[in-house]
Amino acid sequence: MTRLWWVxxxxxxxxxxxxxxxxxxxGDPLQQFIRHGGTRDAGPASCWDCHWGCRSCKxxxxxxxxxxxxxxxxxxxxxxxxxxxxxxxxxxxxxxxxKNEVPRELPNTRRAVGRTLRDSDRALDDLERADxxxxxxxxxxxxxxxxxxxxxxxxxxxxxxxxxxAVGWLVFYFLFVYRDDRNEADAxxxxxIGRDAARAAESQKTPDVMFVFYNPDYQREDADxxxxxxxxxxxxxxxxYKADRGEAFPRTRALTEAPTTMGAARKAxxxxxxxxxxxxxxxxxxxxxxxxxxxxxxxxxxxxxxIQRFFKKNHTxxxxxxxxxxxxxxxxxxxxxxxPASSPPFLPFTLNAAARLQDVEVAGRVPFKxxxxxxxxxxxxHGTDPEGSIAxxxxxxxxxxxxxxxxxxxxxxxxxxxxxxxxPVHTKSGLRVLRRMWGQFSLILxxxxxxxxxxxxxxxxxxxxxxxAWTGFxxxxxxxxxxxxxxxxxxxxxxxxxEWGRATVALAEAVFGIVVVVWAASAARMWQREQxxxxxxxxxxxxxxxxxxxxxxxxxxxxxxxLNANDKEKLYPEEWARFWRYTSGIATFLCCVINFxxxxxxxxxxxxxxxxxxxxxxxxxxxxxxxKGFEIVFGMVANFLTDLENHKTQSQHANALxxxxxxxxxxxxxxxFFYLMLxxxxxxxxxxxxxxxxxxxVVALQIELGLTLLLLSVFRIIEVGGFSWYAKLQLEEEKxxxxxxxxxxxxxSAREAQLTHAFMEKQAKYSEFHVSQQVETHLQxxxxxxxxxxxxxxxxxxxxxxxxxxxxxLRASAWLLTHVCKRPPPWGSRGVGAWREVVYFLMVLGIFVxxxxxxxxxxxxxxxxxxxxxxxxxxxCAAGLSVLGLSTFMLPEEDGQTALMKRRRGYVDxxxxxxxxxxxxxxxRRSTVRIPVLSNEITSAQFSQVPxxxxxxxxxxxxxxxxxxxxxxxxxxxxxxxxxxxxEDGVSGVLE
Numbered sequence: 001m002t003r004l005w006w007v008x009x010x011x012x013x014x015x016x017x018x019x020x021x022x023x024x025x026x027g028d029p030l031q032q033f034i035r036h037g038g039t040r041d042a043g044p045a046s047c048w049d050c051h052w053g054c055r056s057c058k059x060x061x062x063x064x065x066x067x068x069x070x071x072x073x074x075x076x077x078x079x080x081x082x083x084x085x086x087x088x089x090x091x092x093x094x095x096x097x098x099k100n101e102v103p104r105e106l107p108n109t110r111r112a113v114g115r116t117l118r119d120s121d122r123a124l125d126d127l128e129r130a131d132x133x134x135x136x137x138x139x140x141x142x143x144x145x146x147x148x149x150x151x152x153x154x155x156x157x158x159x160x161x162x163x164x165x166a167v168g169w170l171v172f173y174f175l176f177v178y179r180d181d182r183n184e185a186d187a188x189x190x191x192x193i194g195r196d197a198a199r200a201a202e203s204q205k206t207p208d209v210m211f212v213f214y215n216p217d218y219q220r221e222d223a224d225x226x227x228x229x230x231x232x233x234x235x236x237x238x239x240x241y242k243a244d245r246g247e248a249f250p251r252t253r254a255l256t257e258a259p260t261t262m263g264a265a266r267k268a269x270x271x272x273x274x275x276x277x278x279x280x281x282x283x284x285x286x287x288x289x290x291x292x293x294x295x296x297x298x299x300x301x302x303x304x305x306x307i308q309r310f311f312k313k314n315h316t317x318x319x320x321x322x323x324x325x326x327x328x329x330x331x332x333x334x335x336x337x338x339x340p341a342s343s344p345p346f347l348p349f350t351l352n353a354a355a356r357l358q359d360v361e362v363a364g365r366v367p368f369k370x371x372x373x374x375x376x377x378x379x380x381x382h383g384t385d386p387e388g389s390i391a392x393x394x395x396x397x398x399x400x401x402x403x404x405x406x407x408x409x410x411x412x413x414x415x416x417x418x419x420x421x422x423x424p425v426h427t428k429s430g431l432r433v434l435r436r437m438w439g440q441f442s443l444i445l446x447x448x449x450x451x452x453x454x455x456x457x458x459x460x461x462x463x464x465x466x467x468x469a470w471t472g473f474x475x476x477x478x479x480x481x482x483x484x485x486x487x488x489x490x491x492x493x494x495x496x497x498x499e500w501g502r503a504t505v506a507l508a509e510a511v512f513g514i515v516v517v518v519w520a521a522s523a524a525r526m527w528q529r530e531q532x533x534x535x536x537x538x539x540x541x542x543x544x545x546x547x548x549x550x551x552x553x554x555x556x557x558x559x560x561x562x563l564n565a566n567d568k569e570k571l572y573p574e575e576w577a578r579f580w581r582y583t584s585g586i587a588t589f590l591c592c593v594i595n596f597x598x599x600x601x602x603x604x605x606x607x608x609x610x611x612x613x614x615x616x617x618x619x620x621x622x623x624x625x626x627x628k629g630f631e632i633v634f635g636m637v638a639n640f641l642t643d644l645e646n647h648k649t650q651s652q653h654a655n656a657l658x659x660x661x662x663x664x665x666x667x668x669x670x671x672x673f674f675y676l677m678l679x680x681x682x683x684x685x686x687x688x689x690x691x692x693x694x695x696x697x698v699v700a701l702q703i704e705l706g707l708t709l710l711l712l713s714v715f716r717i718i719e720v721g722g723f724s725w726y727a728k729l730q731l732e733e734e735k736x737x738x739x740x741x742x743x744x745x746x747x748x749s750a751r752e753a754q755l756t757h758a759f760m761e762k763q764a765k766y767s768e769f770h771v772s773q774q775v776e777t778h779l780q781x782x783x784x785x786x787x788x789x790x791x792x793x794x795x796x797x798x799x800x801x802x803x804x805x806x807x808x809x810l811r812a813s814a815w816l817l818t819h820v821c822k823r824p825p826p827w828g829s830r831g832v833g834a835w836r837e838v839v840y841f842l843m844v845l846g847i848f849v850x851x852x853x854x855x856x857x858x859x860x861x862x863x864x865x866x867x868x869x870x871x872x873x874x875x876x877c878a879a880g881l882s883v884l885g886l887s888t889f890m891l892p893e894e895d896g897q898t899a900l901m902k903r904r905r906g907y908v909d910x911x912x913x914x915x916x917x918x919x920x921x922x923x924x925r926r927s928t929v930r931i932p933v934l935s936n937e938i939t940s941a942q943f944s945q946v947p948x949x950x951x952x953x954x955x956x957x958x959x960x961x962x963x964x965x966x967x968x969x970x971x972x973x974x975x976x977x978x979x980x981x982x983x984e985d986g987v988s989g990v991l992e
Contacts, residue, residue: 145867145868145871146864146867146868146871146872147864147865147867147868149860149861149864149868149872151503151507155503155504155507158507159507159510159511162508162511163511163514163515166484166511166512166515166518167515167518169480169483169484170480170481170484170515170518170519170522173479173480174480174522174526177480178476178480179448179450179476180530181450181451181452181453181469181472181473181530182340182530182533182534182537182897183339183340184339184340184343184454206425206427206428206760207285207298207299207300207425207760208299208300208301208393208396208397208400208424208425209299209397209400209401209422209423209424209425210296210297210298210299210421210422210423210424210425210760210763210764211273211296211297211299211410211419211421211422212294212295212296212297212419212420212421212422212764213266213269213270213273213294213295213296213297213419213420214266214270214293214294214295214418214419214420215288215289215292215293215294215295216263216266216267216270218292218293218294220263220293222262222417223261223262223263223266224261224262224263225261225262226259226260226261226262227259227260227261227262227265228259229255229256229257229258229259229260230256231416232252232255232256232260232265232418233253233256234409234412234416235252235269235408235409235412235413235416235418236249236252236253236256236407236408236409237405237406237407237408237409237552248272248276248407248408249269249272249273249276249407249408250272251268251269251271251272252265252268252269252272254268255268262417262418265418266418266419269413269418269419270295270419270938271938273297273408273419274286274297274938276404276407276408277297277299277400277404280403280404281301281303281306282299282300282301282400283299283300283301283302283303284297284298284299284300285297285298286298286938286946287946287947287948288946288947288948289734289761289764289948290734290735290738290757290761290948291734291737291738292738292948294420294764295946296760296761296764298425298760299400300384300396301391301396301399301400302384302385304385304389304390307389307390307391307395307396307399308349308351308374308390310399310403311349311390311391312349312351314399314402315348316348316349316395317346317347317348317349317539318346318347318348318349318378318379318390319343319344319345319346319378319379319539320344320345320346320347320377320378320379320908320912321344321376321377321378321379321380322342322344323376324344324376324377324378325344325908327362327367327368328362328367328908328911328912328915329362329363329367330907330908330911332904340533340537340897340901341897341900341901341904342901342904343537343901343905344379344905344908345539345904345905345906345908345909346539346905347909347912349374349378349390351374353374353377353378354368354371354372354373354374354376354377356915356916357371357377357915357916358371360915362915374390375387375388375390378390381393383427384396392458393427393430393458393459394458394459394460394461394826395826397424397823397825397826398461398825398826398827398828401825402550405550405551405552408552409552409553410422410552411552411553412553420764421764423763423764423766423822423823424822424823424824424825424826425760425763425823426759426763426822426823428759430459431818433455434455434459434817434818435818435819437452437455438451438452438455438456438814438818439814439815439817439818439819440811440814440815441811441812441815443811443814444807444808444811447479448476449472449473449475449476449479449810450472451468451469451471451472453465453468453469453472453534454537456468456469457538459823460817460823460824460826461824461825461826461827461828461829462538462540462826462827462828462829462830463654463771463774463824463826463827463828463829464769464774464817464824464826465534466531466534466829466831466832467774467777467778467813467832468810468813468814469530469531469534470527470778470832470835471778471781471806471809471810471813472810473523473526473527473530474523474527474781474785474806475803475806475807475810477519477523477526477527478799478802478803478806479803480519481515481516481519481788481799482799482800482803484512484515484796485512485792485796485797485799485800486800488508488509488511488512488796489796489797489800491508492505492508492509492796495508502859502860503860505859506854506858506859506860506861509793509794509854509858510793510854510858512792512793512796513792513793513794513850513854513876514879514880514883516788516789516792516793516846516850517843517846517847517850517879517880517883517884518883518887520788520789520843520846521843521883521884521886521887522887522891524836524839524840524843524887525887525888525890525891525893526891527836528836528893529891529892529893529894529895529898531831531832531836532893532894532898533895533897533898533901534831535830535831536898536901536902537901540828540829540830549649549650549651549827549828550648550649550650551647551648551649551650551653553643553646554570554572554646554647554648555572555646556570556571556572556646556648557570557571557572557573558570558571559571570648572646572648577645577646580644580645580646581645583644584641584642584644584645584656584660587637587641588638588641588660588663588664591634591637591664592663592664592667595630595634595664595667595668595671596667596671598626599623599626599668599671599672600671600675602623602626603623603672603675603676620704620707620708621707621711623672623708624707624708624711624712624715627668627669627708628715630664630668631665631668631776634661634664634665634668635661635772635776638657638660638661638664638772639657639772641660642656642657642660650771650827650829651829651830651833653771654771654774654775654829654833654834655833655834657771657772657775658775658778658779658833658834658835658838659834659838661775661776661779662779662782662838665779665783666786669783669786670786670790672704673701673704673705673787673790673791674849676688676697676700676701676704677697677698677701677791677794677853677856677857678852678853678856680697681697681856681857687700688700690703697857698794698795698857701791701794701795702794702795702797702798705787705791705795705797705798705801706797706798706800706801709784709787709798709801709802709804709805710801710804712780712784712805713804713805713808713809716780716805716808716809716812717808717812719812720812720815720816720820723767723816723820723821724819724820726767727762727765727766727767727820730765731757731762731765734757734765735757763822763823766820766821766822767816767820767821767822768821768822768824769816769817769821769822769824770824770825771827774824777809777813778832778835780805780809781805781806781809782835782838782839782842784801784802784805784806785802785839785842786842786846787802788802789842789843789845789846790842790845790846790849790850791849791850791853792846792850793850793853793854794850794853794854794857843884844881844884847876847877847880847881847884848877850876850880851872851873851874851876851877851880852873854872854873854876855869855870855872855873
């Protein structure tokens with residue numbers, strides 16, 4: 001601290017300049033004395049005296065006369081004697097005595113030495129009274145930039161102590177209380193997974209993907225409607241280069257040449273669809289719905305040889321087994337870096353990996369001699385294959401959908417009415433485990449907010465897993481801010497009750513505003529560290545290299561690839577892409593203008609605030625309903641505009657949808673509150689009146705924000721109940737319809753007792769949770785977080801309501817996914833995408849908005865000049881931006897655990913590549929792919945003969961038994977790694 005004080009003192013002295021302003025205006029006396037030959041023509045006789053006397057006696061303003069007599073310090077006559085003796089000055093005199101003859105030109109060296117000594121002595125003198133200079137300079141700056149703004153030392157001390165305590169609590173929480181979701185082998189999940197491990201065989205005959213078609217034999221009113229041929233052609237795609245593909249969907253292509261009917265198009269698409277899936281090697285079995293109006297195609301990928309070929313073709317990364325790492329004589333201590341840091345690496349799948357390693361020697365022994373096939377090298381999953389498969393459930397789903405979208409646009413076919421639906425199928429065992437560990441409303445009281453992110457990645461895919469990892473993280477972060485917000489609210493209430501004064505309230509709000517900035521910056525950086533770890537742990541490749549992440553609806557032409565001119569790549573002209581992006585942006589801007597105009601008129605006309613007679617609850621509820629209505633309407637518009645932009649990958653499409661939705665909802669949600677805090681005070685009516693407080697925009701903001709967030713929570717709960725009720729209603733209507741049919745056509749039939757939907761058929765009535773629904777759900781959370789970042793400094797109570805909303809949203813979304821939502825397609829993702837930039841934008845904007853609100857509504861700044869307000873606002877913004885920069889420096893994106901995992905994986909990867917390079921590969925028996933058998937009912941158009949999936953069907957929720965493949969145990973194994981591998985096998989056996 002002493003060193004910093006001296007540095008600041010030196011800077012202040014250097015910036016301040018000479019201490020004697022009156023004599024300095026006359027010029028440098030020593031230079032003039034030398035330049036004029038030592039005569040008294042250098043200036044007034046008293047200037048020399050004033051220069052030395054004023055500097056030594058610390059006089060603030062010395063005149064032309066009487067400087068020396070005023071000096072009473074002994075050092076005044078002795079301090080600078082050494083400087084002037086060599087120049088002919090009498091040391092006994094207080095005024096320099098000039099000789100009669102002095103050369104008119106003195107050497108340059110003499111002048112330089114004199115000037116240097118004089119400057120050094122002046123600096124030493126000023127440093128001796130640096131504290132006084134600093135105080136004087138600060139006073140002078142305060143009078144210029146913050147006039148009439150006063151803060152006592154006691155208030156400043158309480159403010160600093162409060163800030164120190166708050167920051168200390170945040171540091172303590174994130175260091176010792178906070179728990180991340182990194183450990184896949186967490187003991188919390190072991191009992192929940194082990195309880196169902198023996199029943200995991202229920203998933204053996206569960207299909208991977210279900211396609212629902214209209215039954216051509218069922219009489220429909222729109223069956224004879226004419227359909228243009230070009231509409232049928234819209235469902236056919238060319239996402240494979242023509243030289244590499246055959247003519248798929250021949251019946252459907254024939255209908256594109258002339259007009260046809262809706263019934264004929266549906267029939268042709270169903271037949272071509274079925275033959276294409278069977279010809280691709282998938283297992284396909286059809287069945288009719290319970291009421292007979294739909295046909296379901298159950299598609300499964302069970303052939304392990306075919307899975308290996310798809311993995312090799314798509315360059316899929318597979319994770320090594322832990323036993324494989326130990327066999328390479330590599331030991332990772334679990335206590336060093338934690339269990340997550342010892343996760344094995346991901347490598348591209350190699351068909352003959354086991355054969356290439358059988359004769360390899362490591363440390364004088366042959367550890368791979370018992371390795372038989374890929375199951376000994378790569379991590380396997382036992383959901384569908386008793387011996388283990390390299391493909392998880394989400395991998396098989398991605399393969400089926402990825403192969404299909406090369407030729408057929410399922411989403412477009414659904415919109416045109418050619419097919420009913422497409423959805424990946426839930427498994428009973430997987431849902432049972434997820435409901436127990438994660439998907440219960442009773443967990444709303446579990447404030448640890450631990451999320452099984454690795455389990456969610458296995459079952460739903462990375463996009464859903466990142467969403468819940470982000471939501472759970474910010475629930476934990478809000479839990480750290482919650483007690484500080486409650487203390488601030490209690491302090492503000494006590495200050496009003498005991499009348500502690502306006503300055504106390506203003507300082508408390510300022511302290512909490514700084515705490516919010518520190519919390520937001522720290523939380524954003526810590527989430528980035530978690531995201532970097534998950535990206536490295538799950539090892540998802542880039543979007544451009546991920547063939548499973550390409551959009552089926554991408555329009556383009558086959559051109560030379562930018563990476564290899566010998567290859568062809570589907571591209572869209574850049575000028576057209578830019579045109580549609582600009583068009584979409586202009587349309588979004590116009591929607592924002594319309595929304596802002598409507599809300600402004602509503603606010604200005606009906607004064608949706610607080611009147612003297614109480615809170616206008618009707619106006620606030622009406623405003624919330626309007627906001628929700630605009631949100632629903634623009635959701636459909638945003639999907640249309642994003643489709644126009646024609647993005648190539650799922651991630652690009654999702655990020656574009658995020659920015660459009662956020663831009664509109666930013667105006668939709670925040671504009672009424674911006675009007676209240678930034679403009680309402682300057683209107684004719686002024687701020688709203690609150691009973692017991694008077695006119696106060698701040699109190700009105702606190703009440704309206706709290707009610708708005710509570711209403712959002714209520715809307716979310718109603719939405720969850722509505723989805724559940726709608727699914728049950730559809731199932732009951734189908735049952736009733738089938739019961740009436742049996743009663744009229746087959747009275748007394750035994751099938752009347754079998755009006756029960758199969759589990760896989762029930763899912764057709766569930767709600768969707770695709771990209772648009774995920775963006776909408778995530779946006780609601782970001783909006784509530786933005787209320788804290790924008791208005792939390794003056795409304796700390798909003799932290800409480802935001803915490804409640806985050807908790808409700810987290811549990812409601814988990815319950816929806818495990819009870820009434822279809823399984824979303826498991827598209828890959830590298831993080832939360834554009835949401836990170838959205839949160840940073842809100843953080844930076846929140847700093848400026850908080851500064852403006854404090855300047856406008858802080859009662860301490862009401863009677864000060866405008867220059868004081870501007871200075872306070874600029875200082876606030878500078879402090880907030882400095883905190884953001886400091887957080888980036890103190891919390892780097894990659895922490896020690898992530899760096900250790902990367903180094904360990906790199907080491908294992910290098911060792912394995914060396915083993916592959918040293919030893920020649922042995923030939924491996926060529927694998928054969930089993931060809932599925934076609935169903936005559938579909939190919940011959942006998943749709944009424946397709947069986948119904950009821951309790952008499954052999955595939956009715958069949959429960960089989962499977963064994964687990966024995967692993968070689970000739971190596972010494974780490975017990976911690978054994979437990980981790982057992983948990984991984986348990987997860988893979990249940991969550992399929």
